[in-house]
Each structure stands twice: as structure tokens, then as C-alpha cells.
Amino acid sequence: AQKVTQAQTEISVVEKEDVTLDCVYETRDTTYYLFWYKQPPSGELVFLIRRNSFDEQNEISGRYSWNFQKSTSSFNFTITASQVVDSAVYFCALLSLSGSARQLTFGSGTQLTVLP
Amino acid sequence: GAGVSQTPSNKVTEKGKYVELRCDPISGHTALYWYRQSLGQGPEFLIYFQGTGAADDSGLPNDRFFAVRPEGSVSTLKIQRTERGDSAVYLCASSSPHGLVAGTDTQYFGPGTRLTVL
Numbered sequence: 001a002q003k004v005t006q007a008q009t010e011i012s013v014v015e016k017e018d019v020t021l022d023c024v025y026e027t028r029d030t031t032y033y034l035f036w037y038k039q040p041p042s043g044e045l046v047f048l049i050r051r052n053s054f055d056e057q058n059e060i061s062g063r064y065s066w067n068f069q070k071s072t073s074s075f076n077f078t079i080t081a082s083q084v085v086d087s088a089v090y091f092c093a094l095l096s097l098s099g100s101a102r103q104l105t106f107g108s109g110t111q112l113t114v115l116p
Numbered sequence: 117g118a119g120v121s122q123t124p125s126n127k128v129t130e131k132g133k134y135v136e137l138r139c140d141p142i143s144g145h146t147a148l149y150w151y152r153q154s155l156g157q158g159p160e161f162l163i164y165f166q167g168t169g170a171a172d173d174s175g176l177p178n179d180r181f182f183a184v185r186p187e188g189s190v191s192t193l194k195i196q197r198t199e200r201g202d203s204a205v206y207l208c209a210s211s212s213p214h215g216l217v218a219g220t221d222t223q224y225f226g227p228g229t230r231l232t233v234l
Contacts, residue, residue, distance in 0.1 A: 002133050004158075035222070037225075043205065043227060043228055044225060044226070044227045044228070045159070045207065045209075045225035046225075047222055047223075047224060048226075050222055055159075075200075091158050093158075101164075101172050101174070102147065102149070102157070102171070102172065103149070103161035103164060103172065103174075103175060104149075104151075104161065104164075104223060105161070106158030106159050106160075107158055108156075108157055108158050109156075109157070109158050
């Protein structure tokens with residue numbers, strides 16, 4: 001079975017601070033994909049980043065960066081110089097390729113509040 | 117281009133009634149997914165279509181829930197004899213057929229339908 005754990009329920013930071021959102025996953029599959037989605041107050045899930053299990057290279061995209069470590073089954077997400085518009089619920093998700101299954105398994109989300 | 121659209125945006129019904137929720141995927145996306153999100157939780161998988169067929173319906177909670185995608189585009193999620201516990205936001209997502217393995221491309225979500233069962 002797949003499982004995604006986001007231990008941080010709520011985080012509050014002041015604008016321009018950096019913030020890291022933690023994600024730990026469990027899967028027995030050797031091939032899988034990891035995602036981060038953002039859900040602002042409007043409710044629509046917005047895709048942010050994606051990583052496959054074969055590529056542990058960490059990258060930076062604008063103010064976003066991520067740290068994927070297979071050894072600890074973690075896929076952490078960092079926002080640099082946070083802005084008020086970053087306030088949202090952030091979900092980490094796992095897509096395991098098991099048979100015909102293509103379902104995303106989501107964590108319970110982290111509510112990020114960026115204060116002006 | 118246009119994203120995933122869902123109608124209605126809100127649906128209020130009474131316990132025991134039948135409801136239909138519609139999803140229009142991104143044009144050209146062959147894979148379509150339904151999820152359900154309860155308040156304060158992450159989305160939970162319901163069913164996955166590849167083309168017209170349901171490739172994985174393991175997430176449907178019981179036989180009151182059924183989904184169709186007759187022409188491989190628009191999908192309808194049908195709930196019979198609704199119960200108060202069915203109240204949630206129902207999310208639809210679609211993904212393109214361009215992945216090396218079917219269904220592995222990024223899933224793009226619609227705005228959801230908020231279902232309230234009184």
C-alpha cells in the first residue's frame with residue numbers, strides 16, 4: 001500500500017522568509033512519481049512540480065526548490081522569499097505504477113500562511 | 117487552452133436522491149480520474165478511465181457510486197440513494213497520453229463540484 005505523510009499541519013511565516021514543507025512517502029514499488037500541488041482558497045488544485053523515482057537530482061525553479069532523497073523516502077519542498085500569495089494548502093502526492101493502477105495518493109496537506 | 121471543467125460547481129440534494137456530476141477533460145487527454153475530498157483532508161481516489169473504459173475503479177466506496185465515459189471524453193459520476201456522508205468536493209482530473217507508460221503524465225485538476233447532502 002502507498003502512504004504519504006505530511007507531518008506539518010499548519011505553518012505560519014512572515015513574508016520574505018524561506019519555508020520548507022516536509023513530505024515522507026511509503027511504497028514498495030521501484031518506479032513511482034512524486035508531486036506537489038497547491039490548493040489556494042479558491043479550491044482548485046494547481047500542479048507545481050513532479051519528480052520520478054529514477055532522478056534524485058534536486059532542482060530550483062524560480063522561488064521553488066525540492067529535495068528528493070530515496071534513502072529517507074522524503075520529498076521536501078522549499079519556497080524561497082515567501083509572498084502573501086503563496087498562502088494555500090500544499091499537498092504532496094505519490095503515483096505508484098502497480099498493475100493498472102494510476103491513482104495519486106495524497107498526504108493530508110500543510111496549510112501555509114504567509115503574513116505581510 | 118481550456119482546463120478541466122466540472123458542472124455543477126455546487127449541488128445541494130436531499131438524502132436518498134440521485135445525483136450526476138459532470139467532468140469535461142482537457143482536449144486530447146485520454147486519461148480521466150475522479151477523486152473525493154472531504155474537509156481538511158487530501159483528495160482520495162475513486163476511479164480512473166483510460167479512453168472509454170474504467171481501468172481502475174478500486175476507489176469507489178460502494179455500489180451506489182458509478183461513473184461512465186461513453187465517448188472517451190466527458191465523464192459523469194453518478195451517485196444513487198445519496199447519504200449525508202457523501203457530502204464532499206468531487207474533483208476530476210485528466211492527463212495526456214504522451215507518457216512512456218499510460219497514465220503516468222501529470223494529472224491536471226478541475227475546480228470541483230461541492231456536493232452537500234441534507
